[in-house]
Amino acid sequence: MGKVQSRDLEIIISGCKKKDAAxxxxxxxxYSTRLYGYFYRLCGDKNVSDDLLAELFVKLLEKIDYxxxxxxxxxxxxxxxxxxxxxxRALQRDDKALQGLREELELSAKQNRMSGQEMRMIDRLGxxxxxxxxxxxxLIMLRFYSEMSFKEIAxxxxxxxxxxxxxxxxxxxxxxxxxx
Amino acid sequence: xNKNNENLKExxxxxxxxxxxxxxxxxxxxxxxxxxxxxxPKPDTELINRIKSRINVELAQRQRRRAFRYVRATxxxxxxxxxxGVTLFMIQPEQPQEQPSVAAMTSDIPQQIWESEDxxxxxxxxxxxxxxxxxxEDEVFALRFDSxxxxxxxxxxxxxxxxxxxxxxxKG
Numbered sequence: 001m002g003k004v005q006s007r008d009l010e011i012i013i014s015g016c017k018k019k020d021a022a023x024x025x026x027x028x029x030x031y032s033t034r035l036y037g038y039f040y041r042l043c044g045d046k047n048v049s050d051d052l053l054a055e056l057f058v059k060l061l062e063k064i065d066y067x068x069x070x071x072x073x074x075x076x077x078x079x080x081x082x083x084x085x086x087x088x089r090a091l092q093r094d095d096k097a098l099q100g101l102r103e104e105l106e107l108s109a110k111q112n113r114m115s116g117q118e119m120r121m122i123d124r125l126g127x128x129x130x131x132x133x134x135x136x137x138x139l140i141m142l143r144f145y146s147e148m149s150f151k152e153i154a155x156x157x158x159x160x161x162x163x164x165x166x167x168x169x170x171x172x173x174x175x176x177x178x179x180x
Numbered sequence: 181x182n183k184n185n186e187n188l189k190e191x192x193x194x195x196x197x198x199x200x201x202x203x204x205x206x207x208x209x210x211x212x213x214x215x216x217x218x219x220x221p222k223p224d225t226e227l228i229n230r231i232k233s234r235i236n237v238e239l240a241q242r243q244r245r246r247a248f249r250y251v252r253a254t255x256x257x258x259x260x261x262x263x264x265g266v267t268l269f270m271i272q273p274e275q276p277q278e279q280p281s282v283a284a285m286t287s288d289i290p291q292q293i294w295e296s297e298d299x300x301x302x303x304x305x306x307x308x309x310x311x312x313x314x315x316x317e318d319e320v321f322a323l324r325f326d327s328x329x330x331x332x333x334x335x336x337x338x339x340x341x342x343x344x345x346x347x348x349x350x351k352g
Contacts, residue, residue, distance in 0.1 A: 019242065024235045032228055037220040046221065053223060054231050061238055125218040144215045149186035162195050169204045172211025179214055 004030045009072060016064045028057055035080055038145035042084055042138060044126045056083050077146035078156050081138065088134075128178040136171035139164060309349050316342045 004012065004026075012030070015023025032053060039049040056079065067075055129137050142153055150168070154161040188208065192201035296302040320338055 019239055021232075021236050021239050024239075025232050028228060028231055028235070032223050032231070036223040040220040041215075050223070050227050053227065054234065057231050057235060058238060061235065061242070123218065125214065140211065140215070143184060144212065147184050149184045150191055151186065161191075165192065165195055165204070168211075169207055172214075173207040175214060176207060176210050 013064065013067065013072060016060070017067075019061070024057070024061070027060070031076060032057075034145045035076070038077065038080060038141050039084065041126065041129060041141045041145075043087075044130065048087070052080075052083055052087060056080055059083065071148065071152060073146050074148045074152045074156055077142055077148065081142065081156075084138070125175075125179065128175055131178065132171050132174065136167045139168050140171050140175075143168060306349075309345065312345055313342070313349070316345060 009030075012023050012026050016027055035056060036049055036053050039052040040046070043049060043052070059079065060076075063079055129140075132140075139153065139157070142148060142156075143150070146153075148156065150161055150164055153159075154164045157164065188205050189201070192204050195201075196204055301307075316338065320342065323338065
């Protein structure tokens, strides 16, 4: 399903706020592809992307009440970004726990390090994206999948627009260079 | 305008010199194209169906929880009203009642007699007794001053009768 018209979107959001299952179903149809792409490009793992997408829509059952109008796509991807950051923190905790276990078992870091990005990036672009810093990668993905403007991204991330422009530009240039 | 609904050239011109802005724009657009040319996999239909059915289950559970909360709130409110009502009823101050005097409470004579403004009308027995006493008093008075009736009446007996009547009166 492509991008929904703003009038349809209003109806869908209104239905979702009334906890109407059919409206949520339409919301899933309208946004799942873009959100899935966003998660997939950030984590590079299909299973994790599946989990994150499901988690996002279940959280939306509550969170939708907090949407007070404005750019819904921007708002939705900000929720998605928060979910991704929560997951990242959990992964980092797991990594620490795994690290301790590894040291105990004296296994080589090479064999056992679940270096997330290396394991998860299955396509070439994904691998190159993995070489970018976390923040720049996310800014690029936010811009590409949420279709927010630089100004909206800057507002959403509480960053100066010049900083966003500069980070996205540097990351895009590097990506382009790596892919050539 | 691009799909991000912005004029990139215009935005960049505010941050970079003209030549550099063109280069930055070119890099960004090339990056966009790179991403567009390397699409990610789409979510499986099975995943989408699973998400939708999970949403349905969650919504049904929430509805049940909401209904339960509503019933619980209603029952709690009704119980609270009942408890408050009963409590108020129990602790409300008693209506001030006119307490009978100590004499009235401890006497065998009915309270209304004590409080009566017109004894003769309120208590027939008492009225008759009072009339008897008056009659006896008259008789005693007549004897004492020898009214000259000629009848011999034992004064002591009359006095004894008088005392008895008086006793009966106080016994009620």
